[in-house]
Every structure is written in structure tokens, then in C-alpha cells.
Amino acid sequence: MDRNTNINHVPAHGQVDPSMLRLPVTALGSSLFPRIASSSSPHFIRHLVSPAAPPFYPWYTATTLPFPMSPVRFLYSGRGFGPNFRQICSTNGLRMERREREREPPFKRRKSSEERPKLENTKEKTHNYKKDSGLLDKSQAGRYFSREKDVDRTKKVQQANMEEEVAGSNPRMTSIDDNQAQSNVHVKPLHRLWELAPPCRSDTTPPPGVSVGFDFTVMSYNILSQDLLEDNAYLYRHCHPKVLSWEYRLPNLLQEIQHHNADILCLQEVQEDHFVMQLRPALVALGYKCVYKKRTGYKSDGCAVVYRKSRLSLLSFNPVEFYRRGDTLLDRDNVGLVVQLSPISDPASSFCVANTHLLYNPRRGDIKLAQLAILLAEVNRMSRLPDGSSSPVVLCGDFNSTPHSPLYRFLTTGHLDYKFLSIGMVSGQEENPGGHRRLQSPLWSESLGISSSCQYQEKNHEGNEDKTKVKNQEKCAQSSKPQEETQQKTEEPASNSPTAVEGAISELTVEDLVSKTTEDILHRWRIEHHLNLQSSYSHKLSPDGRDEITTCHSRTAMTVDYILYTPDSPVGPSSSLLPGGRGLQLLGKLSLVGHSELEQVNGLPNQHHSSDHLPLLARFRLRQ
Structure with missing residues (x-):
């Protein structure tokens, strides 16, 4: 053209x-x-x-x-x-x-960070000269001042990024001058204090040089599996990518474990390859022995119970799998671990430690209750002593349930009436859970072999054999009796005859019939256990009464981790004391924090705390 x-x-x-x-x-x-x-x-x-x-x-x-x-x-x-x-x-x-x-002009190369200050200094001098000489009009001055704001905002962002890149005590991060690190780091670690428990009523001052029991500390810690972190990355968008890498998190986790120096560690979300290659060798070097149970199926994490070999010895342990093939309710891959430990200083005494990580799904409370029933049945079996009594129990883990939930009340009170209870309300994780499906009775199948009291049932064929033996003994006794007594019995009406039934009904009052029917209905819609458990935390901060928080990420902040134990004194009117006063006395605990404290450190995880859960730590005394 x-x-x-x-x-x-x-x-x-x-x-x-x-x-x-x-x-x-x-x-x-x-x-x-x-x-x-x-x-x-x-x-x-x-x-x-x-x-x-x-x-x-x-x-x-x-x-x-x-x-x-x-x-x-x-x-x-x-x-x-x-x-x-x-x-x-x-x-x-x-x-x-x-x-x-x-055509458009070619792409211009962006100036490097070293060239930018020179250009900014030159422009700043020019604008200062024009501003001082009055050569800038209002529109130019407005543009200049907005440019100053943009520069200040950019500097603040760069400073924040530098603070996140600073690796506090982590030697793997880029090393910078100490003065520069102190000036850039403003996020401090959470301030947690050791709180002493109130004195127990049964406390007595021991004579000098005499020990009244075996003192030990227990830690429960969900260390956040790296595979789960990467699969649910949307929960950690508020975190700097460097603090989420396993190379950064591992030294922090080991340093935290070594700092608290607990005698027993109950860890959840322990990734198998990290446990075998890194965690277990490091813990063995610190003087621990480990018991591990991986989740079933294709899950890569599991639960671990770690104990100090210089103070405790392992008597027995049993891993617990909640998955049951062919059961539509128990089709999840969560697991638990139950161990029996004994103090080396007192081999005659022992106590039971259980660790678990229940299902997370907030709307499947029926699965959580069934998983918990299996764990409690195994704890009841492992804690049973040869003389028929029970040893103290320490139950730790991530239960994915809040302190005001029905599941937590079931653990601490020993019973739960679940009639008309919605499945989504069991864990209390959601204020307004979707769906209105209610729990059914019974909660789990009879083929599971666990009663409503969370105990293992005897096998049916053994029960049938026992019944047949009793019937044969009754027949032999009847044949050996005199003929006169047999004739007198034949003259009496049979227990299932119409006259006998009418007589039994006539003896019952209306109140007896109503109370018996109500008791049967309530027992049908109730589960219970007899472990007499109490929480080592009150779940309220003092003195303002704010809620304690054990886990925090971009979607929620609440308490789901617990350390439950068998106290040496009854908790309530329905509680019972273990024979011989073999319960545990709570001596102290590591304090937790609230929501405002977590906001100040940009939530979890961060450069000081490498998990989305906080470790729980409690100290107990086993009376000898």
C-alpha cells in the first residue's frame, strides 16, 4: 500500500x-x-x-x-x-x-536492586531542588508525595520479607550480620510459662530423704506431616514458603523437643520416611526409645510413643487399627498406640500410655465415636492388672474435638446420651454444621466385639458353651433330688404359664413399669467407659478466661489436643478411686496461649514454631 x-x-x-x-x-x-x-x-x-x-x-x-x-x-x-x-x-x-x-518498543530490562538506590537518590535530589525552589506545582507535588508513599510501602514490604528470611537459630538459612538480624526480627516466640497445679487434698509432706512417688513429664505434640502440609497448602498461605520446608522445620522441632526434655513423647502426624531416616536417630541420640505405628492404607504418617530409656522400661505395647474391612462405618485409616511402661526405680508399679489421632472430618462424629470406643477398649484391656485392679492411664493425642463437644464430655464424664444428637455436633469443630443426620443405635456393629461400655465382649461360642454347661448341671441336680420335691414342683405353676405371668404383673406397680421402660430406653441410647479420665488443662486462660488454643492455621484456631489422665482422687460423684491409691497426681503444666497472642506471631507455623499445633506438656507423680 x-x-x-x-x-x-x-x-x-x-x-x-x-x-x-x-x-x-x-x-x-x-x-x-x-x-x-x-x-x-x-x-x-x-x-x-x-x-x-x-x-x-x-x-x-x-x-x-x-x-x-x-x-x-x-x-x-x-x-x-x-x-x-x-x-x-x-x-x-x-x-x-x-x-x-x-510496533511496540522493545522490552526494557528492569534495573537491579543495586542500581535502584542510585536512581532514587538522583530523583530525590532533583525533586528536593525543585520543591525547595518552588518549581513544582500542586499536581507535580501530589505525584511526588504519592511516589514517596509507594517507596515507603515498598521498603516496608522488603523489610517484612527480610524478617521472614532471617533464620533465628536455624543455621541452614542465609547468614547475615547479628546487628542486622536483631534489627529485622520483630516476631518473637510465644511466651509460655510453667504453671503449678493446685495442691491435692491427699498431699502429705514426706519425711526428708523419702520419695513419695515417681515424677515424670509427658508431651503431646502434632508435628505436622510434610506430606499433609503440601497436600493442604491452602491452609498455610499466610506463611513464608521458607518456613514450610522440611529442611527448616526439622531442626526447630528437634530443638523444641530437646528444650522441653520430657520423659514421654506422644507424637502425631509423624511421617514414616522422616521418622526412619531422621527423627528416630536424633531421638535415640537424645536417650530415647521409640515405638511407631503407621496409618493403614496409603497414608504416609502415623503415631509414635517415645520414652526415656534411663528412667522407664517398656513392658508391652499394642498398635490399634481403626480400619475394619467390610465395615462402612470404620473405613478410615486412623490408628492408635497403647504401651505399658514401668519406672526403672520401681519395677512393681506401672502405668498405661495411649496415643491417637482421630478422624478430622467435622461432620462424621459417628466415625470418631467408634474409633474412640476401639481405643478405650484396648486401653481398658492393657491397663488391667493380674489382681483384677487397673493401673493409671495417660491418654494423649489429637482428638479433633473441642472442649465443649459431646465427645469431650464423653471422655471426661464417662458417659454420653446420644439420642437426638446430630452427627455434625459430636466434635464441635463447626458452629453450624451442615446436615441433620442423627446418630443411630447402636453406634457400631455387634461384629466389632465391643460393648456399649467400651469393653471387649466374650465370644459367642464360649458363652454358648457356658450356658450349656449350666443347663446340664441343673438337670443333674434335678435328677438327684427326692421324688417328693419333684412332685411338689410339678404341682406348682410354671414360670411361663399364664397364671404366673398374671401374678408377676399384678405385683408390679405403674411406677416400676415406667422406670424400667425408661431405663431400658436410656441404656439403649448411651455409651460409657470406666477409666475415670480428667484433663490436665482447664481450657481457659487466667485471669481473663479466654479460650486456650492448641492449633491454628488460616481457617481455624481452637483446642483439639489433650492430655487426659487418671487422677488419684475422684473427679466427680460418679468417679471411683483406683485400688491402693495408684492414680496420678498432676504437678504442673506448660501454659497455652490465646488468639491474640497467635495473631502477633502471624499464626502457625512460623519461624519459631514449625507446626500448626502447639506442644502440650504436663508433669505427673505416680505414687509408690
């Missing part, structure tokens, strides 16, 4: 208006044809195939030409266009690019 051609030229009478010939095109293979073609334009066709360059885009149909000629071939020939145009044909249509001199 000639540069001097006027694109706004109006053709004379008898000529074709170029704007009327720019019709929509349809892609057919490698050629483009207009939807509408006029056969009454011989002048345009003769002009199109003439050697002269056309003054506009030649949209036409090839079938109207006097000889076979493709429009794309004509456009590609370059006869009608100058060297400043590139012909591009695709199935999406035909377009003509702009001239070379009208």
Missing part, C-alpha cells in the same frame, strides 16, 4: 467503496472466503488481478475469478503490499500487522 494513499478517500461514481467490501470471513482449510460475494463487480475483479497494487484489502471469492487463483496465493505474492508488512494466514483468520515503525 502506498504511503500517500488516503484511506478516507471516497470513490467516484461507478467505483467500489472499500468499506463495503470488508465482509466477515470464514476459515475453510488454508483459504479464506467471504460469506457473501457479489458477482456484479467486474470492475473490482479486473482491478484486483491487475499488476497495480490494490488500495484496500482484497476480500473476494476465488470462484468469481476468470482463472483459478487462490486469494491466499495472491496475498502471499507480495505484489499488492510493501516490504513493511508480513502476511500471516491461520485458521483463525487473516490479519495485517502494523508497520515496523509503529
